Amino acid sequence: MGNEIDVHLGKRLRRRRRLLGLTQQQLAGACGVRFQQIQKYECGANRISAARLWQLSEALEVPVAYFYDGLSAAAQERAAECESGGEVLASKETMDLIRAYYQLGERPRRRLLDLAKSLNGDVEHG
The missing domain is CATH 1.10.260.40 (lambda repressor-like DNA-binding domains)
Structure with a gap:
């Protein structure tokens, strides 16, 4: 949020x-x-x-x-789109990903985040 x-x-x-x-x-x-x-x-x-x-x-x-x-x-609209957000955050896969992400150094984290954002853009636009 x-x-x-x-x-x-x-x-x-x-x-x-x-x-x-x-x-x-x-x-x-x-x-x-x-x-x-x-x-x-x-x-x-x-x-x-x-x-x-x-x-x-x-x-x-x-x-x-x-x-x-x-x-x-805008916040209400976003909340309606993500009603199951709590379930996603509670999943083991999400927690494993977050832990691995924060074990990386700052530069690799930034690169990984940029990669994830670019992949998300490909899904949304393609």
Whole structure:
């Protein structure tokens, strides 16, 4: 569920930034980060901390709650799609996979995650 929230916050961030006509570089400068960090926030790749969310809300002239608008509907939709999610997480195969994943170093983990995402994309689009 965390990733869904990160993606939602990122979409709201991008929408507001564009509405104000700001570049990622300009917003990054206002928050004291590099524009690449804004890119990662906007696509949901990086989680936005509470302090950073506050800075972004100030720079974009919106209340922090703006970023969460519409989230409950999206969260409910996601929950309906994954009703059996608890069963999947409880399976032995899933637990074995998680343990093996975290025994890898950071770089192999990242490569494995990228591979899994690319395979998922092939299934969804092909």
